[in-house]
Amino acid sequence: MVVTDLLKTRLNQxxxxxxxxxxxxxxxxxxxxxxxxxxLQPIEIKLGETFTASWLNNLNKWCSLAANSTQPxxxxxxxxxxxxSEVKVLPWHEVVQMNIRP
Numbered sequence: 271m272v273v274t275d276l277l278k279t280r281l282n283q284x285x286x287x288x289x290x291x292x293x294x295x296x297x298x299x300x301x302x303x304x305x306x307x308x309x310l311q312p313i314e315i316k317l318g319e320t321f322t323a324s325w326l327n328n329l330n331k332w333c334s335l336a337a338n339s340t341q342p343x344x345x346x347x348x349x350x351x352x353x354x355s356e357v358k359v360l361p362w363h364e365v366v367q368m369n370i371r372p
Contacts, residue, residue: 271362272302272365273289280304292332298331299328309340311342311343312342314343314345315346316344318348321354325346326344326357333356344357344359346359351364
């Protein structure tokens with residue numbers, strides 16, 4: 271649902287969707303990567319309603335590897351919105367309010 275909402279929003283704004291899933295040979299994966307011009311925005315999507323710090327592990331690892339990464343985001347099933355380390359945390363129902371413009 272999150273990916274579909276982001277796809278729909280990008281298309282409605284006339285933005286090339288440029289959305290990808292990424293996984294390396296060691297099993298590190300990012301649920302969604304949005305291409306915004308020359309930058310890549312990683313987004314992790316979690317079903318749980320209670321924030322868990324371990325959800326940030328893949329995003330933090332991605333940011334240490336990708337020089338052209340913009341602010342990572344975590345979309346989850348809870349209601350709290352805020353910032354944890356370098357990661358913007360948003361509830362799933364605010365997904366279309368994410369800064370997704372290139």
